[in-house]
Amino acid sequence: MRPGHGDIELAGLCKSYDGITNVVDGVNLKIPDRAYCCFLGPSGCGKTTILRMIAGHEDPTAGEIVIGGENVLGLAPVERRTAMMFQSYALFPHLTVRDNIAFALRVRGQSRLERYKAVDLMMEKVRLTELADRLPANLSGGQQQRVALARAAITEPRVLLLDEPLSALDEQLRVQMRQELRRMQRELGITFVHVTHTQLEAIALADIVVVMEKGKIKQSGPARDVYAYPRDRYVAEFLGGQNIFSGKVEQVGSDHLVISQPHRTGIHVGVQADRRVGIGDRIDLAVRRDDIELMRATSGEPGGGATALPGRVLAIEYQGSFVKVMLDTIPDEEFIAYVPERTFFQDPFNVGDVLLATWSAGRARILA
Numbered sequence: 001m002r003p004g005h006g007d008i009e010l011a012g013l014c015k016s017y018d019g020i021t022n023v024v025d026g027v028n029l030k031i032p033d034r035a036y037c038c039f040l041g042p043s044g045c046g047k048t049t050i051l052r053m054i055a056g057h058e059d060p061t062a063g064e065i066v067i068g069g070e071n072v073l074g075l076a077p078v079e080r081r082t083a084m085m086f087q088s089y090a091l092f093p094h095l096t097v098r099d100n101i102a103f104a105l106r107v108r109g110q111s112r113l114e115r116y117k118a119v120d121l122m123m124e125k126v127r128l129t130e131l132a133d134r135l136p137a138n139l140s141g142g143q144q145q146r147v148a149l150a151r152a153a154i155t156e157p158r159v160l161l162l163d164e165p166l167s168a169l170d171e172q173l174r175v176q177m178r179q180e181l182r183r184m185q186r187e188l189g190i191t192f193v194h195v196t197h198t199q200l201e202a203i204a205l206a207d208i209v210v211v212m213e214k215g216k217i218k219q220s221g222p223a224r225d226v227y228a229y230p231r232d233r234y235v236a237e238f239l240g241g242q243n244i245f246s247g248k249v250e251q252v253g254s255d256h257l258v259i260s261q262p263h264r265t266g267i268h269v270g271v272q273a274d275r276r277v278g279i280g281d282r283i284d285l286a287v288r289r290d291d292i293e294l295m296r297a298t299s300g301e302p303g304g305g306a307t308a309l310p311g312r313v314l315a316i317e318y319q320g321s322f323v324k325v326m327l328d329t330i331p332d333e334e335f336i337a338y339v340p341e342r343t344f345f346q347d348p349f350n351v352g353d354v355l356l357a358t359w360s361a362g363r364a365r366i367l368a
């Protein structure tokens with residue numbers, strides 16, 4: 001395997017199938033060599049089209065694709081040194097694991113000896129040595145996936161493109177294979193670009209998460225940035241784990257703002273250097289579900305700088321390590337607190353209880 005030169009740059013990338021609508025609309029992105037990058041977004045947002053353009057299976061309508069410093073437009077997939085792994089692994093049913101993996105090398109005319117040497121090495125890397133002589137029908141879903149990955153990686157690509165690689169697997173296997181993918185990416189030492197519509201998959205795997213909407217990038221960055229600091233309502237809603245609601249700026253202080261809502265007043269928000277707001281502005285706020293603390297309404301107000309809003313418990317769901325408590329704290333918006341399991345059971349709440357939901361000003365974020 002020759003690693004390196006797997007950095008990708010997309011510049012002004014557009015794709016239209018009908019000459020009218022851009023299904024990929026001005027995408028600019030840099031993916032470093034050997035990064036694990038996940039494109040995340042709902043069905044139809046253009047993720048697969050971007051993948052296919054990087055692979056060379058589809059031509060952009062406008063823009064550039066540069067891999068390892070080389071403009072690859074017009075080059076065939078083999079010349080780009082990209083490889084694609086598909087959702088349905090598309091293994092040859094009549095070939096053994098070894099021959100499935102060797103297939104691309106046979107097409108390239110490598111000698112039997114060369115092929116078998118390369119395939120043995122690859123099988124070791126992806127832990128398939130024991131299964132070398134099996135047919136795909138006699139493999140589990142996870143094992144089939146490893147064969148598909150090995151078959152793509154044997155061509156020594158500098159970039160491996162994966163289109164919803166885990167969607168055919170059941171939940172438990174998906175979580176297991178997530179770790180396998182990450183391990184194999186490190187082992188192969190190449191860039192992975194992975195398309196998914198599953199938030200957890202993206203944040204668990206990726207060095208860089210790219211959140212897309214209608215052909216455009218809404219936000220990209222390390223998983224934690226995108227999850228903990230969503231830029232706007234769309235990203236916050238898509239990544240989940242946040243309470244999102246809008247309000248009007250009533251006061252602007254040196255370190256915090258006071259926001260009101262049709263139903264609630266006295267919502268404190270820390271000043272954010274990246275968001276300039278003035279009195280009267282309408283803003284969207286996000287507060288993480290796990291940053292909300294719930295108190296009995298009788299236990300007094302929280303300390304200075306905190307927000308405390310009343311709410312009735314609508315539903316309670318046990319989730320194992322935490323308990324999900326739904327309240328009507330912000331009427332017309334979903335409002336949920338994640339209470340650590342042990343904390344919850346020290347003094348459990350019931351549906352119908354009226355509580356105070358509190359959080360400190362610094363925990364509320366202003367969205368664009």
Ligand SMILES: Nc1ncnc2c1ncn2[C@@H]1O[C@H](COP(=O)(O)OP(=O)(O)OP(=O)(O)O)[C@@H](O)[C@H]1O
Pocket residue numbers: 017023041042043044045046047048049050197
């Ligand atoms: N060959 C094609 N001809 C015409 N329209 C297409 C073609 N391929 C994709 N599209 C359209 O382009 C848009 C983006 O499709 P794409 O497959 O890239 O989305 P996606 O985000 O990967 O969604 P999914 O997760 O459902 O695959 C969709 O509206 C789709 O219908």
